[in-house]
Amino acid sequence: MTDVESRSKIVEAATRLLQEQGIRAVTTRAVSETAGVQAPTIYRQFGDKDGLLDAVAEHVMATYVAAKTRTADTDDPVADLRAAWQAHIDFGLANPSLYALLSNPERAAHSPATTNGIKVLESRVRRLAAAGLLRVDEPRAVSMIHAAGSGAVLALLGQPSNARDPGLADAMFDAVTSAILTTTPPVRDPGPTTAAVTFGTVLPDLPALTDAERTLMAEWLTRSLTHLRSGH
Numbered sequence: 001m002t003d004v005e006s007r008s009k010i011v012e013a014a015t016r017l018l019q020e021q022g023i024r025a026v027t028t029r030a031v032s033e034t035a036g037v038q039a040p041t042i043y044r045q046f047g048d049k050d051g052l053l054d055a056v057a058e059h060v061m062a063t064y065v066a067a068k069t070r071t072a073d074t075d076d077p078v079a080d081l082r083a084a085w086q087a088h089i090d091f092g093l094a095n096p097s098l099y100a101l102l103s104n105p106e107r108a109a110h111s112p113a114t115t116n117g118i119k120v121l122e123s124r125v126r127r128l129a130a131a132g133l134l135r136v137d138e139p140r141a142v143s144m145i146h147a148a149g150s151g152a153v154l155a156l157l158g159q160p161s162n163a164r165d166p167g168l169a170d171a172m173f174d175a176v177t178s179a180i181l182t183t184t185p186p187v188r189d190p191g192p193t194t195a196a197v198t199f200g201t202v203l204p205d206l207p208a209l210t211d212a213e214r215t216l217m218a219e220w221l222t223r224s225l226t227h228l229r230s231g232h
Helices: 003-021 028-035 039-046 049-070 077-094 096-102 105-109 112-130 138-157 168-180 192-205 211-230
Strands: none
Touching (some): 003 028, 003 039, 003 096, 028 039, 049 077, 049 096, 049 112, 096 105, 096 138, 138 168
């Protein structure tokens, strides 16, 4: 068995144990028996249990993000965002131990798969902005959606499974979208904030501008949005 094959078997075995029995079940002995490898192979491949758990979290997150990336968009960016939100909630509730690993800030900060997941969210928010539906700038919208989604999952996981509020996730989605979205469809006069956010989405594609001019215009837009949000 090659190192690649043994590594794959070990990660798959650890993932199965984690999903079926929780994090305490992921011991070197249990993983080696499930994967059909010797314990020293695990230490050589991953260093220690934390290294193995990092690999498991990355594997699961990468698989989840790849599935989200393959999901076809519709002509309704709000409906697509809601579908992605629900997929996130369902994933978290179905994989509580894995979600706890993925929610660890130290792991997330060094996770390519987590970074790719944020990029998928950014692309969905970009579609909202391009449609003139955002009342806040894109980074703020991404941060609010990400925080609300993670918070909703953690709050639900903190409740007994038979006593969870079935409407909490939907209520959180409605709350965050009411804070970041304008009227749907956009009104004829969207107001300066929406206009500035929408213009920012097309700025990189405007012709006949130098890089310096694009940078300066982006700075002006950011400054304007800051003042608009502060009420000045």
